[in-house]
Amino acid sequence: MTLVLKNVSYTFTNKGNQHNKVISELSMQVNRGEFVSLIGKSGTGKSTILKLVTGLLKQDEGEISINGKSISLGDVGYMPQRDLLLPWRSIIDNIIIAAEFRKDLQITREEARNWLNHVGLIEYENALPKQLSGGMRQRAAFLRALLTGKDLLLLDEPFGALDAFTKREMQAWLLSIWQELNKTVLFITHDLEEACLLSDRIILLHPDKKIEEINVDLPRPRFPDLLHSTELAGLRHELEKKIANETD
Template sequence: MTLLIKDVSYSFMNEDKQKNQVLSGLNLTVEQGEFVSMIGRSGTGKSTILKLITGLLKPEAGTITIHGKSITLGDVGYMPQHDLLLPWRRIIDNIMIAGEVQKGLTITKEKARSWLERVGLLEYENALPKQLSGGMRQRAAFLRALLTGKGILLLDEPFGALDALTKKEMQTWLLSIWQELDQTILFITHDLEEAVFMSDRIVLLSPDRSLEEVVVDLPRPRTQEIQRSTELLMLRQKLEKKIAHDNS
């Protein structure tokens, strides 16, 4: 599914009743099966873009389409930074929730258990979220987004709260799932190494509302060894310089 953001602008009124421009004339295309990361300083509109794509927010100008059709609420899968698992529901019930609220979607317990097994969580199907580690909770939250059946997944800093070792494990795990399913992922991160390791392209949002794209020309499948490669380190340094220039 091709996601097209064309000439999109968005602003909001602050506490002083003044207009705060977040996005202005934004253009971005994400092709079927791409893994695209968005980076940039806080306040450059990354999370706002995801909320506009989900339909939670409405642009004041421009269009957002998927395969030529205007987006509506529920057209994409969305995973925010915090897992938002319902604390009183078992893990299997949490990941099946889309079938309860999404019209025309049926998620059988067999399908849910099959996915839990594939991601190493089957033995925790009857556990409550508080009984799982941070990495396990994020896997469950990703499965919940995945089981919506949407071809486009929006992930807002899903590994930001994890320790370094767990984060690296989750990065490799997510890439393996993505490569198997050929889904389209738009991913927000503040971790430049993570952006380079995961992505086909990186979109840098600047405080002046401009956008710059950087192609990641690293072989796939990506392995942990690539994270120590000269090519990855050079790309990371390139991004660091670009962001430092934005801050000057």
């Protein structure tokens, strides 16, 4: 699975008919099994890139393809910042919802139960989303994206709304499950430490629409203890400096 964006541009038009070019001639690639994070100041187009890759937005120019085939809706697993679990559905019914939209996707309830067991949510199989904590809900939302059966997962600040302790727990959980599943992940975050801890590669989006790629050469498997390492601190410092030196 390789995601390729080639010379992609996108202009947002607001209700007052004002145009704002959010993405300009962007080219990037995410390779099979890679964990890539998009970072950058607000307004640099991180969420727009994710929406273009999901097919929710259509680029004005350029090409977006997965394995050489133009993307379309339903080609990726998407997890937004808010868990967006449907409040009237049980957890198990929430995580298998994609199967109700796609004939090619068959998920038995037994399989779904196995997954819930795997992520420690089996006791909450029939619970409603509001009966779960923030971290549990995010895990359920991640499962929903995973059970779309797609190799590419797009995670849009999934832990942005969690408290610091839950966030650390969730990062550790995501690291372990990603290492086990070998999925390709495109991740958005504002948390530089999080980007360094999780990613193989970080793509920094600059306000002038240029991008910069930074390889994270930290050994895997990684664990949250790595957050206290000098290597990660140094990398984070380097990123901070790059962002601080930017002019809007």
